[in-house]
Amino acid sequence: MVAVHDAPVSFDKVRGAACPVMCFIRPGEAGACDRYFDVEGAAVRFDSHVVLERRVERLPSRSGIVDRLIATAFDNGAAAALAIHQRDARPPSVCRAKPNCVVVISPRHFAANSPLNYGIQMSSFNQERVLSVRHWTDNLFSFTTTRTPTFRFRNGEFVMMGLDVGGKPLLRAYSVASANYEDHLEFFSIKVPEGPLTSRLQHLNVGDEVVVGTKATGTLVIDNLRAGRNLFLVGTGTGLAPFLSIIKDPETYEKFEKIVLLHGCRRISELAYGEYLTHDLPKDEVLGEIASTQLVYYPTVTRDPFRNRGRITDLMTSGKLFEDIRLDPIDAANDRAMICGSPDLMRDAKAMLLDRGFEEGNHGEAGDFVVEKAFAER
Numbered sequence: 001m002v003a004v005h006d007a008p009v010s011f012d013k014v015r016g017a018a019c020p021v022m023c024f025i026r027p028g029e030a031g032a033c034d035r036y037f038d039v040e041g042a043a044v045r046f047d048s049h050v051v052l053e054r055r056v057e058r059l060p061s062r063s064g065i066v067d068r069l070i071a072t073a074f075d076n077g078a079a080a081a082l083a084i085h086q087r088d089a090r091p092p093s094v095c096r097a098k099p100n101c102v103v104v105i106s107p108r109h110f111a112a113n114s115p116l117n118y119g120i121q122m123s124s125f126n127q128e129r130v131l132s133v134r135h136w137t138d139n140l141f142s143f144t145t146t147r148t149p150t151f152r153f154r155n156g157e158f159v160m161m162g163l164d165v166g167g168k169p170l171l172r173a174y175s176v177a178s179a180n181y182e183d184h185l186e187f188f189s190i191k192v193p194e195g196p197l198t199s200r201l202q203h204l205n206v207g208d209e210v211v212v213g214t215k216a217t218g219t220l221v222i223d224n225l226r227a228g229r230n231l232f233l234v235g236t237g238t239g240l241a242p243f244l245s246i247i248k249d250p251e252t253y254e255k256f257e258k259i260v261l262l263h264g265c266r267r268i269s270e271l272a273y274g275e276y277l278t279h280d281l282p283k284d285e286v287l288g289e290i291a292s293t294q295l296v297y298y299p300t301v302t303r304d305p306f307r308n309r310g311r312i313t314d315l316m317t318s319g320k321l322f323e324d325i326r327l328d329p330i331d332a333a334n335d336r337a338m339i340c341g342s343p344d345l346m347r348d349a350k351a352m353l354l355d356r357g358f359e360e361g362n363h364g365e366a367g368d369f370v371v372e373k374a375f376a377e378r
């Protein structure tokens, strides 16, 4: 039986094997995700901590402690550390990857942030402060915010986000573009000139406040897919956002051999995050190695001359995409897909996959592909 420590801890420093998610927290930085730490055979969760030292390496043996934790989470009254997830009526979002790093952490303000205290503090919304803003074009921008440590989500999910307008929250659905182990939140947004929210949101400055709902949801999570060989992520416009989170998740790389990230836009200037995906991610200290070997980024545009031209659906149907990336054409027996874009893209891409024998998955049942609107036509 795995012991789960959820009470305030007395030690200042803890050294031990950790799941890869912890390896993403850089020395000197604080983390805010679910982190189960293998301390002398017990799974210990430190919600708020500072990483003092970190050694990233594949450990020769795996403790399987996180697997065992999942197995015991719901029949063990002592698993109070998981109460916050049980209240959401869904499985705890613990990392199922093998431990592969050694870190020394300093639990910080643990008692104050104990999950046992969350219940009292919970409301439907959190106020977050804008940390950075980046405008890509006249139509697109991204921003990062603080993250309330109690806010949990699975990579690929969306949340209601917006502004306080005249004392009332003006909210819209937004995919979280950051990964669930990062201590900030990131959003990738359209600017609709007459849009009730984005006509205002596009003027955000560092230090401004946004309102973020406390419950994340959505179908674009890898748990909704059956096991498979290659994963195709089909995103157009801001439909890229959920996939930015999914490609930072080490579990995605454990579950699939190749991850093909397809981003279709009208114009080259709209291929946001291209520089990050091509140059920065492959150099990332922790993700770089797996992303360089397993992630294939394929941007394509329809209204500018570019090396890859055409709609993603057309490039798949003609076979050009598969020639370009040197992979076998997508097939239901081996491959899995996620789709996020306009209602038209969803309709056409879904029809193409159903035609090839793919079955759609959802929250209740895993399938060969899942879809989500990047926006709704009003």
Ligand SMILES: Cc1cc2nc3c(=O)[nH]c(=O)nc-3n(C[C@H](O)[C@H](O)[C@H](O)COP(=O)(O)OP(=O)(O)OC[C@H]3O[C@@H](n4cnc5c(N)ncnc54)[C@H](O)[C@@H]3O)c2cc1C
Pocket: 158, 172, 173, 174, 175, 176, 188, 189, 190, 192, 194, 195, 196, 197, 198, 199, 237, 238, 241, 372, 373, 374, 375, 376, 377, 378
């Ligand atoms: C599940 C889900 C996830 C979403 N995630 C994101 C996201 O990560 N980033 C994001 O920018 N938007 C996202 N949206 C759209 C978002 O909810 C809002 O519609 C958008 O912020 C515009 O809000 P608004 O009040 O300014 O205009 P709205 O009144 O909401 O929209 C006006 C019109 O603008 C167009 N439009 C709206 N959003 C987009 C878009 N993203 N791309 C292209 N055209 C659009 C549509 O034609 C819509 O009818 C998502 C929507 C859904 C349903």
Ligand SMILES: NC(=O)c1ccc[n+]([C@@H]2O[C@H](COP(=O)([O-])OP(=O)(O)OC[C@H]3O[C@@H](n4cnc5c(N)ncnc54)[C@H](OP(=O)(O)O)[C@@H]3O)[C@@H](O)[C@H]2O)c1
Pocket: 139, 236, 237, 238, 264, 265, 266, 301, 302, 303, 310, 311, 312, 313, 314, 341, 342, 344, 345, 346, 348, 349
């Ligand atoms: N005026 C502007 O410059 C401008 C710019 C961006 C957005 N917008 C507004 O924002 C809305 C959404 O624009 P968006 O560019 O984010 O999304 P979009 O219209 O869905 O286009 C994004 C990409 O998806 C492609 N696409 C569209 N329908 C598809 C389908 N059925 N199957 C496969 N691929 C498909 C587009 O190709 P195609 O080019 O072939 O359609 C384009 O390459 C539009 O309604 C528009 O009014 C306007």
